[in-house]
Amino acid sequence: MASGTPSYLIVEPCPVIKGEIEVPGDKSISHRAIMLASLARGKSKIRHFLPSEDCLCTLKAFEAMGVRVEKEGKTTLFVEGKSGILDPPFEALDCGNSGTMMRLMAGILSAQPFYSRLVGDRSLSRRPMHRIIEPLRLMEAKIRAEGEGNTPPLFIEPSSLKGIEYKLPIPSAQVKSCILFAGLFASGITRVIESVPSRDHTERLFEQFGVRTLRENGHIVLHGGMKLESADIVVPGDFSSAAFWIGAAAALPNSELRVRSVGLNPTRTGLIKILLRMGAQIEEFVESDMKGEPIGSLWIRGNKLKGTVIEGDEIVGVIDELPILAVVGALAEGVTEIRNAQELRVKETDRIKAIVTNLRAFGVEVEELVDGMRIQGRDFVQPARVESFGDHRIAMAFAILALRASRASRIDDVDCISTSYPGFEQDLNALTHSFSKDWIEEPNKKIRGFIERLTGADKLEPVKKKEIPYPVITIDGTTASGKSTVAQEIAKALGFTYFNTGALYRAVTWRILSLGYDVHDEEKVVEACSRLKLRCAIQKIDSFYKATVILDERVPDEKTDLRSAEVNAAVSIVASYARIREWLLPFQRELAYQTPLVVEGRDMGSVVFPESPYKFFLDAQLEEREKRREKQGEKDDVEKRDRLDQSRSSAPLLCPADAVRLDTTKLSIEKVVDKILDVLWKKGLPITKSKA
Numbered sequence: 001m002a003s004g005t006p007s008y009l010i011v012e013p014c015p016v017i018k019g020e021i022e023v024p025g026d027k028s029i030s031h032r033a034i035m036l037a038s039l040a041r042g043k044s045k046i047r048h049f050l051p052s053e054d055c056l057c058t059l060k061a062f063e064a065m066g067v068r069v070e071k072e073g074k075t076t077l078f079v080e081g082k083s084g085i086l087d088p089p090f091e092a093l094d095c096g097n098s099g100t101m102m103r104l105m106a107g108i109l110s111a112q113p114f115y116s117r118l119v120g121d122r123s124l125s126r127r128p129m130h131r132i133i134e135p136l137r138l139m140e141a142k143i144r145a146e147g148e149g150n151t152p153p154l155f156i157e158p159s160s161l162k163g164i165e166y167k168l169p170i171p172s173a174q175v176k177s178c179i180l181f182a183g184l185f186a187s188g189i190t191r192v193i194e195s196v197p198s199r200d201h202t203e204r205l206f207e208q209f210g211v212r213t214l215r216e217n218g219h220i221v222l223h224g225g226m227k228l229e230s231a232d233i234v235v236p237g238d239f240s241s242a243a244f245w246i247g248a249a250a251a252l253p254n255s256e257l258r259v260r261s262v263g264l265n266p267t268r269t270g271l272i273k274i275l276l277r278m279g280a281q282i283e284e285f286v287e288s289d290m291k292g293e294p295i296g297s298l299w300i301r302g303n304k305l306k307g308t309v310i311e312g313d314e315i316v317g318v319i320d321e322l323p324i325l326a327v328v329g330a331l332a333e334g335v336t337e338i339r340n341a342q343e344l345r346v347k348e349t350d351r352i353k354a355i356v357t358n359l360r361a362f363g364v365e366v367e368e369l370v371d372g373m374r375i376q377g378r379d380f381v382q383p384a385r386v387e388s389f390g391d392h393r394i395a396m397a398f399a400i401l402a403l404r405a406s407r408a409s410r411i412d413d414v415d416c417i418s419t420s421y422p423g424f425e426q427d428l429n430a431l432t433h434s435f436s437k438d439w440i441e442e443p444n445k446k447i448r449g450f451i452e453r454l455t456g457a458d459k460l461e462p463v464k465k466k467e468i469p470y471p472v473i474t475i476d477g478t479t480a481s482g483k484s485t486v487a488q489e490i491a492k493a494l495g496f497t498y499f500n501t502g503a504l505y506r507a508v509t510w511r512i513l514s515l516g517y518d519v520h521d522e523e524k525v526v527e528a529c530s531r532l533k534l535r536c537a538i539q540k541i542d543s544f545y546k547a548t549v550i551l552d553e554r555v556p557d558e559k560t561d562l563r564s565a566e567v568n569a570a571v572s573i574v575a576s577y578a579r580i581r582e583w584l585l586p587f588q589r590e591l592a593y594q595t596p597l598v599v600e601g602r603d604m605g606s607v608v609f610p611e612s613p614y615k616f617f618l619d620a621q622l623e624e625r626e627k628r629r630e631k632q633g634e635k636d637d638v639e640k641r642d643r644l645d646q647s648r649s650s651a652p653l654l655c656p657a658d659a660v661r662l663d664t665t666k667l668s669i670e671k672v673v674d675k676i677l678d679v680l681w682k683k684g685l686p687i688t689k690s691k692a
């Protein structure tokens with residue numbers, strides 16, 4: 001991901017995430033720990049430091065100002081502090097992509113006895129700096145923005161600062177921390193007043209470095225001139241990085257996830273409260289208060305969530321989690337609304353625009369608001385190719401949404417992920433890998449066990465119906481009613497996998513015949529089936545996905561094997577045996593745990609997928625159907641086969657009561673396909689209107 005060009009991430013769908021995770025260190029705390037350790041007296045130790053690009057920029061800047069840093073591996077640092085006075089840097093300090101770094105550094109550098117310049121990348125160079133320039137100037141700092149409209153670079157001249165009382169016009173931990181850092185070196189008292197509490201890592205770390213602040217009713221009071229003493233800091237796992245997994249596990253039904261050693265500072269965990277309100281199952285265990293920062297673990301179990309409104313004072317506590325919350329909202333039932341989040345427009349990118357653009361690409365209906373968005377949730381999304389807009393949180397949030405698509409999606413320009421979460425891709429693979437993609441052998445094993453119990457047994461064990469994570473469109477119907485062609489077209493239009501379950505019965509019949517059995521001898525047929533090695537593979541032909549049956553490691557030929565006159569004559573007999581149908585039932589259902597399906601057959605809507613809300617039944621007048629078969633050059637007694645299928649005792653051919661019935665006698669294939677897509681669209685499947 002992070003190396004080589006072009007940088008993109010292909011995300012395969014995965015209906016659940018399972019496992020345990022420990023995320024890298026907290027970005028906000030890592031920045032601050034370096035800053036304070038560099039300014040302190042003596043040698044500090046920082047463990048579980050986040051070696052991400054943003055934090056490495058901070059580290060490099062202090063090294064450029066004479067701070068000596070020793071590393072033990074990538075995440076343990078020993079920092080020799082300079083007792084408050086840094087060396088002048090030879091060149092501009094590069095803040096890369098990091099707003100936090102630039103704003104906090106501005107507070108520190110305003111009090112240093114040298115000139116300095118702070119520069120950033122393209123994204124940072126567009127971000128507003130007036131918010132820190134104004135209070136710093138009130139403190140008598142000499143700072144100016146060189147970019148248009150108070151944007152970076154920032155140029156700072158030496159000056160003596162004085163304490164101020166400042167009420168934050170917007171809730172922002174960066175602005176608050178900038179003032180507090182400057183306040184350390186200012187004369188007198190600095191008082192910052194916040195009406196909504198923002199993250200308080202600076203205040204907590206000040207304590208760890210021996211500087212006390214008074215905190216009461218939203219007032220943070222600091223006496224200038226206090227000295228920082230070295231400290232031993234353990235950085236907790238970054239809650240904002242864990243948020244991607246927490247959101248994914250909460251929103252993907254049947255997921256189970258444990259997040260270990262993560263920061264649980266209440267000013268950061270607003271996401272948990274919102275997810276609980278949406279119906280999530282999350283348990284929080286605070287295990288230790290690492291001298292100031294609570295740390296612990298979370299257990300999350302997946303559920304179908306309900307939409308919610310996220311607004312007002314709640315926003316500041318989830319400011320970095322709003323991209324993943326939007327994704328969770330897109331998978332929840334009903335509408336999720338985000339309001340009062342205009343701050344998102346001045347993050348690494350305009351996150352409101354980026355989220356709206358990308359949700360739409362995934363087929364989600366969303367309305368852009370000046371200060372947020374209104375999202376119409378859905379069960380799953382269509383695969384998409386989207387951009388990160390150079391924003392790490394956008395890239396990661398949409399990698400999570402892609403898990404719920406029917407096919408692989410592509411997220412472009414994902415190098416930015418390394419600004420906050422190096423190792424994201426590996427973690428994604430680990431958490432989704434535990435959901436076995438190698439399903440081919442699995443169902444076969446289950447089926448073998450099943451048939452072993454079946455043969456000779458007089459009682460059939462009912463198949464346990466666990467919830468299917470993907471949509472299944474069932475198309476049943478009489479012989480030659482147009483099922484195959486229509487089902488294939490629907491699968492193509494939606495990007496779903498086409499599965500002709502009739503072909504499964506045909507394949508078994510073909511194999512039984514080629515092994516020399518008499519299909520009328522039910523006991524022998526069942527017994528022979530118990531020895532068959534049956535599996536299924538999904539074939540991709542251009543953009544069409546098709547489930548192909550493989551029997552005893554042979555792929556039967558569609559025309560010569562499966563549609564031969566012998567198989568045509570015998571298939572309805574084999575298919576009438578209850579035990580054969582029972583045997584093949586879990587095999588068919590298993591596929592729906594792997595991929596969205598368009599299934600074609602005779603008992604799809606009635607027996608195999610009775611819970612599907614997308615059922616269709618095709619029929620046509622007998623003469624028309626006979627003509628169609630003849631045209632295909634096949635010898636097939638259509639009437640007799642229908643009679644056999646309709647009269648068998650096990651899973652007879654019938655039109656389920658809740659299916660949409662279509663008489664195709666006078667309809668072209670296109671018309672039938674259009675009608676079905678139209679129904680599916682109205683039922684809420686994400687079909688682009690041009691297809692519907």
Ligand SMILES: O=C(O)C1=C[C@@H](OP(=O)(O)O)[C@@H](O)[C@H](O)C1
Binds near residue numbers: 027175319320
């Ligand atoms: O202080 C911090 O470490 C941060 C504060 C927040 O920004 P604002 O203070 O601009 O809201 C947050 O979005 C950012 O990722 C980190």
Ligand SMILES: C=C(OP(=O)(O)O)C(=O)O
Binds near residue numbers: 097098420
């Ligand atoms: C906004 C973020 O960071 P920063 O402001 O430090 O660039 C973020 O990490 O989401």
